[in-house]
Amino acid sequence: MTASLDRSPPSPPLRLGTRRSPLAMAQAEETRDRLCAAHGWTPEAITIVPVTASGDRILDRPLAEIGGKALWTKELDAWLLDGEIDFAVHSLKDVETIRPAGIAFAAILPREDVRDVLVGAESIAALPPGARVGTSAPRRAAQLLHARPDCTVVPFRGNVATRLGKLAAGEADATLLAAAGLNRLGESAVGQPLDVDSWLPAPGQGAIAIECRAGDARIAGLLAAIDDAPSRAAVLAERALLAALGGNCHSPVAVLTRPAEEALVMTAALFSPDGADRVEATARFAPGDLDAPARLADTLLAQAPATITAHFAGR
Numbered sequence: 581m582t583a584s585l586d587r588s589p590p591s592p593p594l595r596l597g598t599r600r601s602p603l604a605m606a607q608a609e610e611t612r613d614r615l616c617a618a619h620g621w622t623p624e625a626i627t628i629v630p631v632t633a634s635g636d637r638i639l640d641r642p643l644a645e646i647g648g649k650a651l652w653t654k655e656l657d658a659w660l661l662d663g664e665i666d667f668a669v670h671s672l673k674d675v676e677t678i679r680p681a682g683i684a685f686a687a688i689l690p691r692e693d694v695r696d697v698l699v700g701a702e703s704i705a706a707l708p709p710g711a712r713v714g715t716s717a718p719r720r721a722a723q724l725l726h727a728r729p730d731c732t733v734v735p736f737r738g739n740v741a742t743r744l745g746k747l748a749a750g751e752a753d754a755t756l757l758a759a760a761g762l763n764r765l766g767e768s769a770v771g772q773p774l775d776v777d778s779w780l781p782a783p784g785q786g787a788i789a790i791e792c793r794a795g796d797a798r799i800a801g802l803l804a805a806i807d808d809a810p811s812r813a814a815v816l817a818e819r820a821l822l823a824a825l826g827g828n829c830h831s832p833v834a835v836l837t838r839p840a841e842e843a844l845v846m847t848a849a850l851f852s853p854d855g856a857d858r859v860e861a862t863a864r865f866a867p868g869d870l871d872a873p874a875r876l877a878d879t880l881l882a883q884a885p886a887t888i889t890a891h892f893a894g895r
């Protein structure tokens with residue numbers, strides 16, 4: 581990361597769009613701080629513009645059931661395309677695989693802890709028999725039921741604090757959250773992180789994506805200063821896998837891409853929604869090679885039973 585020579589702040593200030601949840605606001609502040617540090621600006625150089633997303637308005641149904649597209653990005657996409665904001669910050673995990681024409685990733689911030697955290701028990705094995713586990717993520721539900729078919733999944737929607745509140749109120753015995761979200765909210769002491777060798781995260785988990793209008797060279801140039809190339813290579817590979825599977829952010833797919841001596845190593849697993857079936861495969865490829873993850877998708881689907889392939893459209 582190199583500081584720009586021109587330290588005069590932009591005038592008028594740049595407008596950064598974000599969802600309103602406490603985690604989204606923390607991510608927006610992190611983005612503003614990194615951008616100001618990279619360019620030598622004071623925080624007034626960037627105005628944070630909060631937007632209520634449809635996904636935050638509808639809280640009584642599982643997301644997979646609402647089914648609508650772009651629940652977290654629709655409003656910010658419109659504001660970006662209309663020029664109401666200059667750039668938008670998202671949890672990459674929540675960004676649809678196919679983006680509107682006219683919107684481009686301008687930066688991926690350094691990836692946070694990628695792991696899921698179990699809150700309410702020391703480990704998956706230590707969950708009491710028949711434990712009720714709160715989650716609305718099909719991936720987490722399938723992973724849990726694969727390891728512990730005796731457990732019951734309780735639908736758990738809402739932001740991190742809401743879910744922890746439901747757990748405290750006894751609506752479930754345990755819940756699963758992303759370490760990245762907890763860390764960014766200053767709640768790193770909550771729960772037990774799950775080892776990635778036995779519990780893979782979601783595609784793009786822990787990464788923050790910053791988008792601008794495609795062709796906006798001024799904003800793209802400013803954002804390039806905070807792009808983290810290794811994180812970008814890993815998460816774009818995970819999105820390429822998801823796209824080739826014909827999956828979306830509600831698909832029971834778990835994946836992690838790790839750097840290994842000039843290469844990336846991707847391990848991915850697909851589940852049937854009830855967790856009964858699971859297939860896994862690993863590939864090693866060069867950063868930037870998006871055909872390799874697509875081939876890994878083919879390999880996974882070729883070895884998967886119909887209980888799994890029924891939930892992926894393939895290529």
Ligand SMILES: NCc1[nH]cc(CCC(=O)O)c1CC(=O)O
Nearest residue numbers: 671673757758760761785786787
């Ligand atoms: N599905 C909601 C969501 N989107 C991003 C995060 C956490 C931050 C991240 O994974 O980058 C969370 C909460 C969670 O899964 O616990």
